[in-house]
Amino acid sequence: MGKIYVLKEPRRGDRAWNIYALREAARLKKWFQGVYYSPRLKRLLAVFKPTPGTHVNLEVFEEMNEGVLKDAFRMECPRGCNKCCVFRSGAFILENELRELPSNVAEKIMKQPSELIRTPGGWVRVYRLDTEPMGRCIFFDVEKGECTLEALGGKRFKPIVCLLTYCTVFATRNGEKYLKTGFRVLSDGRVEMHYKRVSDDEWNIMVRRMASTWLRYRKVYKSLKEAESRTSL
Ligand code: SF4
Ligand code: SF4
Structure with a gap:
């Protein structure tokens, strides 16, 4: 079993630290393996597995054995x-992430409202992406239902x-599908989550249920677009 690096948990009420941790995590983005819930540790693990020799900032990452x-x-x-x-995406992107993007995409982001945050690792500019109606992300294609950044690269x-952000409703393990059935916050702040193995049908029913926000939004969006195109004729 090899070594993995797990991002330390965010600090409640310490936005500067959390942005710093995200900036360091963004540096290792290409080695991101996924977010896991460990029933043993009762915590979510954002896992990165960089190639040996890569510098990892141990202020924000902890080293673990893959066996975890x-x-x-x-x-x-x-x-x-x-x-x-x-809906209320709260989406944002950090300045160091722009380097990876095509210049036209980075330019679009640089026109977005932004904020400079003084973090323990220096100043970091944070660009808001949630500026479309009702907090929709500027990169969300409402009609196709996809992230245009992901579609691009x-x-x-x-x-x-x-x-790194998940609702934690959907999970997989050993090729099986699971849905969350409940959770309990323990006295030490850790969270015990419960999952139930489900069939493909049960999984798809839950996806459709969760999709209702997007489908309602898309209906209104399409009717507004149609009304706009009628008035511009
Ligand atoms: S559309 Fe893409 S960038 Fe925007 S919130 Fe969704 S996943 Fe993030
Ligand atoms: S399944 Fe839906 S609610 Fe959960 S993380 Fe994905 S988009 Fe968000």
Whole structure:
């Protein structure tokens, strides 16, 4: 079993630290393996596996043995839900992530409202992406129901915050599908999550249920577009 690096948990109420941690995580984006829930540790693990010799900032990462993932659930975001992108997405991207993007995309982002945050690792500019109606992300294609950044360049084009944030409803383990049935916050702040193995049908029913926010949004969006094109004739 090899070594993995797990991003330390965000600090409650310490935005500067959390942005610093995200910036360091973004540097290792191409080695991002996924987010897992460990029932043993009762915590979510954002896992990176950089090639040996890569510099890893141990202020924000902790080293673990890969064996910790043996009984862990992998968090999934099934295609077709889109809830996180369409309504109050809160999406943002950090300045160091722009380097990876094509220049026309980076230029579009640089026109977005932004904020400079003083972090323990220096100043970091954070660009808001949630500026479309009802907090929709500027990169969400409402009609197709997809992230245009991902469509353009795969996961490495997506903001690190989008790669790390999950609703935790959907999970897989050993090729089986699971849905969360409940959770309990323990006295030490850790969270015990419960998952139930489900069939493909049960999984798809849940995806459709979660997709209702996007589908309602898309209906209104399409009717507004049609009304706009009628008035411009
Ligand atoms: S609510 Fe869950 S499944 Fe839906 S888009 Fe967000 S993370 Fe993905
Ligand atoms: S960047 Fe992509 S994944 Fe992130 S909120 Fe926007 S559309 Fe969704």
